[in-house]
Amino acid sequence: MPAMDRPARVAGKVAIVTGAASGIGHACARQLAHEGALVVLADRNVERGQAAAEELGAPHRFAQLEVTDEEGWTRLVDEVVARAGRLDILVNGAGIGLRGSIETATLADLRQMWAVNVEGVFLGCRAAFAVMKAQGSGSLINLSSIAGIVGDADLAGYCASKGAVRMLSKSIALSGAKVGVRCNSVHPSFIDTPMVEELARQWGGSPKIRERLAQAAPMGRLGTAQEVAHLVVFLASDESAFITGAELTIDGGLSAR
Template identity: 45%
Template sequence: MPTIAFLDTSRPAERHIVTDLNGKTVVITGAARGIGAETARQAVAAGANVVIADVLAEEGAATAADLGDRARFTELDVTSEEQWGAAIALAKREFGTVTGLVNNAGISTGQPFDTETLEHFRKVVEINLVGVFLGMRAVVPELKSAGGGSIVNISSAAGLMGLAFTGSYGATKWGVRGLTKVAAVENGTENIRVNSVHPGMTFTPMTSGTGIREGGGNYPNTPMGRVGEPAEIAGAVVFLLSDAASYITGAELAVDGGWTAGPTVKYVMGQ
């Protein structure tokens, strides 16, 4: 059996923000912490105005304050059509034309689907899928009036494959993937781009309770051998918000360390 040399992936490569979002205003849901907060930070650093929309009022307001004059917070339950209207109105009032939306808010699950209650299943669907639908429907008229824009919907690796113990979560993330493509097709001639990002296991407040650890070798079932960092997911989102992605729509971008690409070399070789 040949000897296999494995790269040291214990630390993410140093990242430099080069994407230009000057003049853009982006609404980001679930942005009080985790991937959403990091996306807001990178967007502001790239020149954008951002509206941090979240049900976590105290954390969301603190994140906005930390980002300075080009960030605002609004409390948003993504299942409320009325609150969506208020969030878009606030973005217009504070910063003018809205040019982007990141549908990041979501909740997870961790049990076999046959033991999941109907109440919980419906709750996950309302937040993870209906919330995305309401957000896109609220922002599309604004993007049309602006002459175009970008919507990035956060799906999951669980929206690209069957993943055990993610019945409602997986179903909604597959739904987000499909809804993204429908919206991309319907709005392409309006210069509105709609794409989905599919994170693999990422170290965030939502996943930290599962016992995952950061660093190389701590997630051996991915080719890169580690979990992702919020900054790595955010970088892909900010790119899709930018004009550098002007010919990308209806795409699904896996940011998962190779998880959905296939079994690891070690697994295939029986190591």
């Protein structure tokens, strides 16, 4: 429940969060619910998604979604609007990260990341934009990455996909500026989630790798999903009413170098 001594920051708003079964998406769903929103937790992982929704309890609920499925997005958004009457917040948290440089990455890996990280975000924003435009308000929040701003030699396809999310978000922000729809991208450095565990495994899995990832940020540690969720709630709430088309870094100083 929201704290009693201050108003909930997204009270009465209706949100869809993708990737809500794990990591950053899960933390965003939890924090949005805590701050008063009705949250639909969308993910392709049914077991973990249902568990995450059960943890929050009604009226929050799980919806199975493969973000690359165009019809799946239409069904989900139609259903949310039919049940809740509106859609105020979309957090595109679903994403995948596969290592590989221009010398080692495969085209299949690049296409997989492009499908989930870019096409999935495009489809979600398009479906939600129509509803938000009609109601005259809404906030679209896309999880890009610091890899969408700063290059990493061993993440060629991931960098490309996250750079695309950054510019897609700015284009959407311009379409939405006169009709009440905001769109922003969020750019975390390494955050302590299952995705980073998997990347660390792909890089050899030793404790030294994890320490190297932590030291990538001048603050010398991994970020937490909860820290990203606080930023996302700010972007979802009316506190950020004049912020659109922005790229918000949350990186322990990494991009200050």
